[in-house]
Every structure is written in C-alpha cells, then in structure tokens.
Amino acid sequence: MTGQGGRLRALRGPLAVTFGLAVLATGCSSGHVERHVSLGPAGTPSAAPSQIVASSAPDPRQASRPNVVEIVTDDMRSDDLRFMPNVRRLVADRGLSFRNSFSPNPLCAPARSSLLTGEDSHNTGVLSVKAPYNFSAFHDTDGLGPAMNRAGYNTVFLGKYMNGYGTEDAASTGRISFRYVPPGWTEWWGSTERPRGSGISAGGTYSYYHAILNHNGTVRDDHAGQYQSVLEGRIARRMVRKYHRSPKPFFLYLAPIAPHFGAPDERDDPTGVVWPNTGRPERFKTPARPARVRGKFDGVVTRPPGLPLTGTDGPAEMRGLPRPMRWRPPLSPQEKAAVLAVTRQRAEALSVLDDEVGDLVRTLRSTDELANTVIAFTSDNGYFLGEHRMRQGKIWTHEPSLRVPFLIAGPGIPHGVRNDPISSPDVAATVMDLAGARPRRPVDGVSVVPSFAGDRGWRRAVLVENRLDARVLKRALPSAPASWPKGITASGIRTARYTYVRYVDGDAELYDLDRDPNQLSNVYGRPRYATVQAQLARVWRQRRDCRGASCRAPLPASLQKDPKQLRASTAKQRREVEARYGEPTL
Numbered sequence: 001m002t003g004q005g006g007r008l009r010a011l012r013g014p015l016a017v018t019f020g021l022a023v024l025a026t027g028c029s030s031g032h033v034e035r036h037v038s039l040g041p042a043g044t045p046s047a048a049p050s051q052i053v054a055s056s057a058p059d060p061r062q063a064s065r066p067n068v069v070e071i072v073t074d075d076m077r078s079d080d081l082r083f084m085p086n087v088r089r090l091v092a093d094r095g096l097s098f099r100n101s102f103s104p105n106p107l108c109a110p111a112r113s114s115l116l117t118g119e120d121s122h123n124t125g126v127l128s129v130k131a132p133y134n135f136s137a138f139h140d141t142d143g144l145g146p147a148m149n150r151a152g153y154n155t156v157f158l159g160k161y162m163n164g165y166g167t168e169d170a171a172s173t174g175r176i177s178f179r180y181v182p183p184g185w186t187e188w189w190g191s192t193e194r195p196r197g198s199g200i201s202a203g204g205t206y207s208y209y210h211a212i213l214n215h216n217g218t219v220r221d222d223h224a225g226q227y228q229s230v231l232e233g234r235i236a237r238r239m240v241r242k243y244h245r246s247p248k249p250f251f252l253y254l255a256p257i258a259p260h261f262g263a264p265d266e267r268d269d270p271t272g273v274v275w276p277n278t279g280r281p282e283r284f285k286t287p288a289r290p291a292r293v294r295g296k297f298d299g300v301v302t303r304p305p306g307l308p309l310t311g312t313d314g315p316a317e318m319r320g321l322p323r324p325m326r327w328r329p330p331l332s333p334q335e336k337a338a339v340l341a342v343t344r345q346r347a348e349a350l351s352v353l354d355d356e357v358g359d360l361v362r363t364l365r366s367t368d369e370l371a372n373t374v375i376a377f378t379s380d381n382g383y384f385l386g387e388h389r390m391r392q393g394k395i396w397t398h399e400p401s402l403r404v405p406f407l408i409a410g411p412g413i414p415h416g417v418r419n420d421p422i423s424s425p426d427v428a429a430t431v432m433d434l435a436g437a438r439p440r441r442p443v444d445g446v447s448v449v450p451s452f453a454g455d456r457g458w459r460r461a462v463l464v465e466n467r468l469d470a471r472v473l474k475r476a477l478p479s480a481p482a483s484w485p486k487g488i489t490a491s492g493i494r495t496a497r498y499t500y501v502r503y504v505d506g507d508a509e510l511y512d513l514d515r516d517p518n519q520l521s522n523v524y525g526r527p528r529y530a531t532v533q534a535q536l537a538r539v540w541r542q543r544r545d546c547r548g549a550s551c552r553a554p555l556p557a558s559l560q561k562d563p564k565q566l567r568a569s570t571a572k573q574r575r576e577v578e579a580r581y582g583e584p585t586l
Contacts, residue, residue, distance in 0.1 A: 270337070
C-alpha cells in the first residue's frame with residue numbers, strides 16, 4: 001500500500017500553519033461509525049473494542065493533513081529538558097519552544113483531563129487523583145481522540161491515561177474500567193491499575209518494570225521485566241510502521257510515566273530521612289531506572305535545582321505563603337542530599353525516555369513520515385524540588401508546579417522561541433486546530449497556531465485552580481463558598497505580570513512577577529496594589545466558572561502585554577529565577 005509521507009510536501013510556510021484554522025471553520029467530518037463493547041470475562045472483551053471504524057472510502061481531504069505525535073511526560077519540569085538532548089535536537093531545534101507554558105491544575109489526573117479535552121478542570125470535573133474527582137468523574141465520550149478520529153485520523157493512545165483507570169468505574173458506562181476502552185481511539189494501549197478480583201497479583205501503571213496494558217479491551221500482563229519507557233517506545237515505533245501504510249494520517253498520543261516516582265525500590269534510593277521539626281520518617285519518592293543510566297548525571301547535577309543559592313528560604317520569604325506551605329521547616333542537610341538524589345534519578349529516567357524519542361523520530365524518518373509529522377512535547381505538570389521549602393511534589397499554584405515544557409515541530413512550523421502563553425487546554429485546542437478536528441463539547445482553550453508566525457502578546461488570563469487534599473484544608477472544605485465551582489479549594493489567574501490566587505480557607509496570594517518572579521513577597525492586601533488587585537479579582541470572578549467562549553475573553557488592556565513588552569518581561573523573569581537558583585530554566 002502507498003504510505004503517506006508525501007502528504008504535506010506541497011504544504012509549506014504560512015499555508016501550513018493556517019490550514020488547521022481554515023478546516024476548523026468548515027466543520028469537516030469524515031462520517032465514521034462508532035461501535036461499542038460490553039465487557040466479558042477477565043482479560044478479554046466480549047465484543048470488538050469500542051473504537052471508531054474507518055469508512056471504506058478514503059477522504060481526499062486527508063491528503064493535506066499532517067500526522068501528529070503528542071508526547072506527554074509525567075511530572076517533568078521545564079528545566080529537565082537539559083537531560084534530554086534528543087528532544088532538544090529533534091524537536092526544539094527543528095521547531096518552536098514556548099517559554100510561558102503552564103499546567104493550570106498541576107496534578108496528574110486534572111492536567112491529563114484538560115490535555116485530552118481542551119477544557120478547564122471545573123468543566124471536566126476531574127480535580128484530584130482520588131475518587132470521586134479522578135478518572136471516575138471523567139466523561140471521555142468526546143474530546144481529543146474522538147474529535148481527531150472524526151476528522152479522519154487513525155488514533156493511537158499509548159501509556160498512562162488517568163489516575164483511577166482500571167480500578168474505578170468509567171463515568172460513561174458506570175462499570176469497572178479494567179477492560180474499558182474509551183471511544184474514539186483506533187488503537188488503545190492504556191496502562192491500567194489492578195482492581196480486586198482481576199487475577200493479576202503484581203504490576204500496574206507505576207511499576208517501571210511491570211506495566212499492565214489494556215490493548216483494545218484485552219488486558220495484557222506479559223510485559224514483566226521490561227522497562228516501561230523502552231516497552232512503550234517499541235510499541236510506538238510499531239504503531240508508526242503499521243499506520244504508515246494507511247492512506248489516512250495518524251495521531252499518536254504517547255504518555256510515558258517518566259520521571260514520575262515508581263516501583264521498585266532501589267538500593268540507592270534516599271532512606272532514613274526524618275522531618276527536622278518532628279523527627280518522624282519522611283519518604284522521598286524516586287523513579288526506577290535501568291542500571292545502565294545510574295550515576296549518569298552525578299557530575300552534572302551537584303545540587304537540587306529548587307534550592308536557593310543562599311541555602312534555603314528564610315522566614316520572611318515564607319511569611320506570605322498559604323498556611324500549609326509556610327509552616328514547613330527549612331531543609332536539613334539530610335533532606336538536601338535526598339532531594340539531590342531524587343533530582344539525579346529523575347534525570348536518569350528521562351534520559352532513557354530521551355533515547356526512545358530519538359528512536360521514534362528515526363522510525364518516522366525511515367518510513368518517510370517525518371517531514372509530514374507534527375511532534376508536540378509537553379508534561380502533565382511541573383514539580384517542586386526545594387522551592388518554598390517544598391521537598392518534592394506539585395499541586396500548589398506556584399511557578400515550579402505550574403511551569404511545563406512545550407515544544408512543537410513539523411511542516412511549516414518555523415524554528416525559534418515564543419513568549420505567548422500556552423496552557424494544557426490550549427495544547428488540545430492547538431492539536432485539533434492543526435488537524436481540522438472539532439470536538440462536540442465547548443473548548444475552553446485557545447489554539448496557539450497563530451503564534452507560530454510570531455508572538456501576539458499576552459492578552460488572556462490563564463486560570464489556575466486545584467483541589468488541595470482534605471487533610472490540608474479540612475476545616476475549609478465543608479464551608480466552601482457557594483459561588484465557587486464544586487470541589488475547588490484554590491482558584492486564581494496568571495497574567496504576564498501577576499499571579500492572583502484565592503483559597504477557600506481565606507488565604508490569598510498576589511505576586512508581582514516583574515518585580516518578584518520567585519514569588520517571595522506576597523503583596524495581597526497592600527495599598528500600593530489595591531487597584532490592580534481589584535482588577536484581577538474582577539477577571540477571576542468572570543473566569544473561575546467560565547465555559548467555552550467566555551473563557552477566552554480578553555484581559556483589560558492594562559493587564560495585557562504586547563509582544564515587545566512580553567519578550568522583555570519574560571527575559572527579565574527568567575534571569576532573576578536563574579540568579580536565585582543557579583540553574584538554566586531553558
């Protein structure tokens with residue numbers, strides 16, 4: 001059969017980057033038929049998996065659409081790109097790097113639901129990694145996969161889906177999700193957890209050497225001993241070779257778990273660490289990694305990237321933070337050594353994934369598909385590694401947790417840097433835009449395809465929101481204001497200059513990032529900022545429960561920045577972050 005490598009050879013320059021917008025406006029649909037499945041005995045489907053089945057006649061419109069490969073890492077910081085030379089060379093150096101890229105609800109399941117729908121968390125209903133706000137709340141009958149398939153794509157999902165997948169009921173069926181295959185995916189390779197009674201005694205999503213994969217409704221437990229990144233890299237290359245033969249373009253969504261912590265425990269993991277204020281045991285969580293990469297970065301990573309050059313955050317720098325954060329004691333020498341070990345192990349896990357990305361790109365090249373493929377690279381959320389006395393973790397709406405890499409390369413996409421903002425919902429909107437795909441539910445995100453031609457400025461607020469653990473805000477949760485979206489405990493907005501966040505327990509934060517990009521001085525309530533605080537509050541009230549077009553309302557002119565102002569502001573903020581922490585932010 002004829003491959004599709006030449007599909008976009010005639011599509012170059014501005015036409016390539018505006019094509020998605022033009023097709024999106026036409027409302028194109030491929031007229032595919034959806035087929036559903038009921039679940040049978042353990043490990044097998046009782047009928048064909050729930051997929052979108054291609055129509056017999058190829059759609060001539062597909063001749064001008066690119067393949068799309070979207071790679072979503074887990075808990076990766078923006079500065080972790082320094083450990084991934086293949087990603088930098090094969091994606092960043094061939095395309096665009098967005099310096100203001102955010103995960104507005106920086107936690108695995110909420111972030112992934114936004115990446116898969118283009119919706120904010122208050123609209124997906126996914127706010128936590130725990131029920132009832134994890135996968136069990138996710139209505140996945142529409143979104144990125146189904147929209148891409150309706151647009152005429154072979155769609156492949158491979159890797160981590162969402163916390164609770166496998167053990168919780170699927171919202172769309174009301175039944176256990178162990179063998180559930182979401183609609184809209186031509187081929188499904190979802191990493192699953194083990195429910196009780198599954199008959200499988202070991203392994204799961206966070207077991208680096210024992211992935212359990214749901215392949216089109218059949219649960220496969222035959223991967224023990226294979227490192228997940230390598231296993232999924234091999235499957236990804238097989239999918240490229242398989243769908244390369246189709247006259248239709250393909251969409252591959254690859255979601256490895258690196259550098260998220262995961263089993264098994266290893267001899268060089270940090271142990272015996274205690275909290276300095278209580279003496280209680282403190283666990284530092286690390287990813288497993290092959291012996292061949294252990295110690296690879298010991299000479300490169302000599303200190304935790306979130307540890308200030310001054311040693312730690314002092315009392316004055318902690319005073320304005322939310323109560324559960326400002327009560328944390330300074331890091332002890334033992335803890336600093338543990339965070340250093342965590343940083344090195346994360347880097348080692350990422351280096352294995354980086355090799356797999358290199359092999360995947362080589363497969364795209366050997367099948368004559370690379371010139372016709374858009375590659376997008378991002379993470380579900382960022383990660384603390386010492387900032388604000390946070391030993392490790394995410395969730396909080398601060399820069400180390402919010403910031404993620406976003407790189408994109410492909411036909412018609414120039415090489416360079418962009419300062420325009422992009423968030424998780426925007427990533428989904430951008431991918432669908434490039435493919436001419438249209439979801440059936442309202443999308444809150446905005447495509448950044450227009451920014452491919454050059455920065456347009458920061459003209460819209462990024463909504464940040466989360467649900468903090470009940471142990472953190474247990475007194476506030478029962479009395480959350482009725483005006484807040486259900487389940488949300490922190491909500492705010494990020495603009496080019498300001499971060500404004502409100503908490504249901506009464507705490508609030510306002511940071512002037514042009515003056516204080518490290519968020520060391522909370523100016524909420526200060527008379528000098530009264531006018532801008534009132535402006536930000538009005539924008540937040542409009543934005544916090546928006547849907548669709550109302551989420552895309554422009555900021556007041558005084559809160560916007562044009563491309564020149566944004567470039568200068570971004571550069572200044574980056575310089576000051578690097579000056580404090582001594583690490584490149586890339």
